[in-house]
Amino acid sequence: MKFSRRTFLKASGIAAAGASVAASMPEKFLSWAEESGQKDMKSIPTFCELCFWNCGLIAKVENKKVVKIDGNPLSLRGRGRLCGRGNAALGALYDPDRLKYPMINTGKRGEPVWKRVSWDEALDVIAKKMNVIKEKHGADSMALIYHGTGASFWKHLLHAYGSPLAAAPSFAQCRGPRDIGFVLTFGADVGSPEYYDFSKSKYIVLLGSHLGENAHNSQVQDIVKGLASGAKLTVVDPRLSNIASKADRWLPIKPATDMALLLAWIRIVINEELFDREYLKKYATGFDELKTAVQEYTPEWAEKETGIAAETIVSVAREMGKNAPNVCIGAGRYFTWYGDDTQRARAIAILNALLGTWGREGGYFFPTGVKVPEYPGLPAYPEEVEAAKLDEAYPFALLQTTTTIKQATISGRPRPVKAWFVYGSNLMKTMPDKQETIKAIQNLDLLVAIDTMPMDIVSYADVVLPECTYMERYDNINIGKFKGEAEISLRQPTIEPLWETKPSWWITKELGNKLGLSSYFPWKDAEEYLAKRCAAAEINFAQLKKDGVIIKKGGAPYITADNQPEFGTPSGKIELYSKQLAEKGFDPVPKYTKHPEPPSGYFRLLFGRAPLHTFSRTSNNFMLTDLQKENGLWLNAKKGRSLGLKDGDYVTLENQDGVKAPGRIKVKLTQRLRDDAVYMNHGFGVHAKAMTRANNQGIADDDLITKSAIDPLMGGTSMRGNFVKIVKGA
Amino acid sequence: MSQIEEKDILEIMGEDLQRALKKPRNQRRWAMAIDLKRCIGCHACTTGCMSENLTPPQIHYRPVKEEEIGEFPNTGMRFLPRPCMQCDSPSCVQVCPVTATWKRDDGLVTIDYKKCIGCRYCLVACPYGARSSDVGHYYTGDMHKETYEVENSGEYGKTFRRKSHWHSPVGNARKCHFCIHRVEKGELTRCTTTCLGHATYFGDINDPQALITKLISKTNVIKYKEELGTKPQVYYIV
Amino acid sequence: MQIYGVLLPEKNRLKEWFSSFRQGKAGIFVYLAILGLILGGAGIASIFILGHGHTTNTSSLVPWGLQISTYVYFALVSGGCIFTNFIGNMFFHEKYQPLASRVIFMGLITAIAGFAALASELGHVERMYLFMVSPNPSSPMFWMSVWYTADITILLIEYINIQRHHHSKGMLYASFIIPVITYCSLGSLFGAVGTVPYYYSSLLPIYFIFSGFLSGNALCAIIAAWQIRSTGNSRLLKPFQRMQRIALASVLVLTFCRLIIGVSSGISGYEVFRETLLKNLLLGIGVSLVIPFLILMYKRSVGGLVISSLIVLAAQFMARLDLVVEGFRVPTFRVYDMPERISYMPSIFEILVVIASLSIVALVYLIAEKTGLFEIATKESR
């Protein structure tokens, strides 16, 4: 084992090579003698931030420059591998368009005139404004909107200042409903990285969830492993996604009808008694109520709704039943689709529960966690003054939503929000209804953007704080929960920050000092902060720095006689029927609601991930734009031809509200998509001149998402209810 | 297959590699196998290769082609990653007027960046489009080129700085070289180690014990454009 | 070896020309050619200083473009001159004789001009010595270089012979055989590339020989016409009209065969022939071959010959570009944002290379002509 671990490390390009074999190679044809290849390189482990999967990577540094990178084989999130985006770290680090200095906007929001200032000046301006806002409106009129690992120091600052309003779009604009749906059913969410046991599954069902394009590193590896060991796969997607092309069954569902399919499946599983009787008896409640509630959802009815043949629906349900409990009906990740998303998550959870997949091999495993205590001796955060929570209207918003922050900023109700800190979130493209977002922003007294790139949101900021990239900084400890093991991973600088950029730990500490909050920032620097936290958790910090990742083993992933599950629901059981929902006036068992369909001449606007990009985050990355610089408009080939369109034609788009998206987009005629929808990659159509490669490339789905249904349970904003028509000639 | 899955394939191939390196070079035959059933079209190999070999704009040693098969709703997809095939009868080598590109005794088709006159005949002759011409573009602009772009990528285990005129790949033909600078240090090719689909296999097919040798003898294998007589050494598992 | 009077004009004629040149009386074409040479030279210099990436529009997708096609064009013209010389000598004897030294001289300078275009294309021309140090006998390009060198040498010897009236049948045949081999090897440089269906054809060497003959002959015809105008020697007209007709007819047949084979073949890559069929029929055959032929038939004057020849020269130039570039129209491995069909437009720098090559030919020839280089030989023979 010792030997093979070494070979493994070495084979992955990590272990320092011993005597170089290359040196002893006689070159038959070369008349000239050549010096060795590359000089000795230092290898510094850290982890990737081109998406939230946070895979371990190793930077090879020569002369204070990162020249190459490799995956870190110790990382459970990547297992030595990096995805198409992760490999483009140098394109992020060395982007000449990066934000370089703190700047103050002396013009208007949205039409900025930048003044370059010193850090001291920028932070002074912010601190002064914050003090005024605190005095006038209270500390909790300040909000933080964030995405990414670096945000933890900002949350700390915000709480120390006295506001609870920290919200991530990755909740209310992404996986929030999924997590809430599972919490309502199992009393626990599915985690991130998710606890899908794909590599052991015998049968996998994916709804949407286009793995491979959405490059969740280890998850992709798991599903491919599962398939290679014989798992059967069914993919429900209006579009033949990459993973659908690997599936045994592709069900090209009519968009917005997944709930019908799920309910029909639940009915079949119940009526044909394919469920795990013993499991349900032991762990679940509400079976009878569920049974009665779903009787109306026959396969024939579902066929009419979804466009999927009734026989196919029945066959898939039987296949699930046959393979249960080693079945994983994946809950995907991006979930804010049509407004009844939490209920859709409930349906998925219920189906999994019926088949007994929770805590079973090949279903959902129980993760192994690890606790790292807070930095010792920090003062408590000030008591929150204001009692009224912004999210009161959405009783199951277990986390603060961006949705209500935006609403409160516009209306001042239930209380005013006057300042936004936006960290690592390109809000202009992230929230639905851009005009509304702008309206909110115009109501602010202060908008600070902490970013690495001059993205769309940056031009709306009053003050811009240039953070250094993930390759140049320390961030907080990162914990990943996996099957039978957990990982603690470290982000550390591989080179000094370029230009005048600074890491968040430094910026927040300096700003904290200016706000008189220095007692909350007692650490000398990030290294000392991290070392202390590690010491408290008995983690060898020196080793962590050297390896980048430390693995803690333990924890049983599956239900066994002596590993009995606990459910964090009010009843302590799996709630097939949810009393708490009923009490708050919601459907205790999911119901089907018909969503509007595109009027004639219009297509439903669908969007998803490009394998080589992460939203707009990578839109200016020169390695990635070299492969894909704009998005295309996927359109059913037959339909497209009937409209007189050719592959490669440029067109413009207009939505149901008459909103025209700026820019133009290239038609991609395809056999991979239904003819009632168009599809595009999200993240393109950036409108920011300083992003020289990304500016106005392709069309932004977010420019066309003016309509959004809000999930009444938790405030998630659905984004697939918009319809577009194609305008030829661009 | 399941046996393979138990142990990480990188680990197995790493051991294979160590064994191969103990043999004299002319007894090794490097080859690659790509399992098209597993390739998920993530393009990680493409960018992995770009970052390993610091290739300039529009030069991609390992692009992944996406082909649609059939008509909606009976649509299928094929993802076809294409490194250099390291052909046994390489047409690129045949046409190079100055033997700047040649086949080594371990089968690897290499380019000598100090000999290539940049005539591009090999680009024209390669049936796979595996060769590119480095015309001296940089990602980070002409005024401010980042060190990593002008410095040495270590290709072929040699020093070729792009900014230098005499020792530079600029003006030359370039292509995938099976990461020989890594392989001879005992590291697998970058596209192998970064492949999310676990679809890329590398090793010495003269070694009957090697994972790749077993794979290509047991599974259904095709070679790309084999009819042209180039004898490609990249095996596609279908 | 005698240089002045054979390779160069006599000293005093040169001096005379030079002073008239300085007085601005050398004729507008000379000054134009010089301007062209300066511009073209600057273009070539820029290519080397700024790098190919910033100056040329060739790429990995279109590895060869205008520079290579210009090279091929001049190489073929040069070969064509030799055929003209050979056929002229064999069939028209003394009718043709007065033009011989000019034709061979033209063959020489076009070969050199072609080389200039080629050199400007290479990523590392300074390494061309490697053709000798580490040759690759299996490479058509290597053989092309060998025969090209031999070709230039033979031309030089033959030229000197003509100038000195050392006529030898042996040299005449050599000056026929070697160019044939050279142009066959140039043909196979393209024709042997199995991977580019547009090139891949056993017809290509023959096609090259005849298109070469056609374009070389057209150039010689213009020289002949000039001679007819300036000396009134109208006996030159017939041989050139006849040779041009033969050349046009054979190229027409060959082009047509190539097209038919291309269009009817189902091999992938051959779709280029189908897609460009109309263009090829209209421009490649109609305008380029049929019209000059008709002009020759119906306008049997010197003017007719000149117009027909000019059309041929221009059309063959385009035909060479078409041949080289269309081969890359269908991308070998289409990925990412690559278009389905690759298009290519030469950059200004590439066009400057053409101007440089043209100007070299024009300038050297004009000087030679104006300084009486070719008269020396004729004078001696009288």
Ligand SMILES: Nc1nc2c(c(=O)[nH]1)N[C@H]1C(S)=C(S)[C@@H](COP(=O)(O)OP(=O)(O)OC[C@H]3O[C@@H](n4cnc5c(=O)[nH]c(N)nc54)[C@H](O)[C@@H]3O)O[C@H]1N2
């Ligand atoms: N490369 C890359 N990977 C990423 C990201 C990235 O930006 N780039 N982003 C990451 C993030 S934050 C997230 S949340 C995840 C998101 O990744 P997923 O959770 O996989 O996102 P989905 O929306 O489920 O998947 C989009 C797919 O849903 C299909 N779809 C659209 N409408 C419907 C419908 O009505 N029913 C069904 N069944 N399918 C439908 C689309 O055709 C498309 O194939 O990806 C993550 N991974």
Ligand SMILES: Nc1nc2c(c(=O)[nH]1)N[C@H]1C(S)=C(S)[C@@H](COP(=O)(O)OP(=O)(O)OC[C@H]3O[C@@H](n4cnc5c(=O)[nH]c(N)nc54)[C@H](O)[C@@H]3O)O[C@H]1N2
């Ligand atoms: N229309 C539409 N809207 C969507 C989606 C969609 O598909 N379509 N997807 C939704 C989903 S799933 C999610 S998760 C959200 C995500 O949306 P966001 O929360 O906005 O997250 P990103 O797009 O990743 O954020 C990108 C921003 O982070 C900056 N950034 C990158 N690295 C760093 C760093 O190291 N430090 C700092 N300070 N900044 C950095 C980038 O420059 C950019 O401004 O969007 C949601 N909104």
Ligand code: SF4
């Ligand atoms: S999945 Fe890719 S982009 Fe995301 S962290 Fe991992 S390597 Fe980076």
Ligand code: SF4
């Ligand atoms: S794939 Fe092309 S470049 Fe590679 S060896 Fe074969 S012919 Fe040469």
Ligand code: SF4
């Ligand atoms: S470009 Fe270089 S390697 Fe290719 S044929 Fe010419 S000299 Fe040989």
Ligand code: SF4
């Ligand atoms: S073997 Fe190396 S050079 Fe070849 S494609 Fe893979 S990573 Fe690139």
Ligand code: SF4
């Ligand atoms: S990394 Fe592997 S799975 Fe991804 S595209 Fe390349 S070969 Fe396919």
Ligand SMILES: [Mo]
């Ligand atoms: Mo997300």
